[in-house]
Amino acid sequence: MKKVAVFGKPGSGKSTLSRELASVTGIPLYPLDSMVYQKSGERVEPKLFDEAHEKVLSSDCWIIDGFGPLESFNKRLELADTFIYIDLPYLTSYWFVTKRLLKGLFVKPEGWPAGSSVFKGTLASYKVLKLCPAFWNESFMARLEKLSADKTLYVIRSVDELNCFVHERIS
Secondary structure, three states, rough: OOOEEEOOOOOHHHHHHHHHHHHHOOOEEEEEHHEOOOOOOOOOOOHHHHHHHHHHHHHOOOEEEEOOOOHHHHHHHOOOOOOEOOOOOOHHHHHHHHHHHHHHHOOOOOOOOOOOOHHHHHHHHHHHHHHHHHHHHHHHHHHHHHHHHHHHHEEEHHHHHHHHHHHHHOO
């Protein structure tokens, strides 16, 4: 495990799991949101994102959590040696997004891009969740299984699995 792609729907626990994984393994973590958004909360120019993303991908080891532009996601899948796909039920993801908003009214969520509105981010997460079935589906899973023939694939489908993953699988 040197190049790890962590992905799934909004509100699935990607950031939390990735921070814990980075802490246990010592592999540098690159949250995609910090590459996609400026400190003001605005999106970075696509060229700047591509340069930053390429720089990370060319390094010896990394954990990248998130999805980002489709082309960059596909490139990560090509180069990663380990996939961690968090595929929680939709109701759970909606609840996690809502819980993040409620907590975010008092304290900015850990790892949240500086300057980004938690409220606007929550609305965006709800919009993305509504569109997710068109992407995160059986066809994607079949593609992922094919891509992972010579890689390690973990699929996390419950909160219990998510909470125990690093301790049980990595430690």
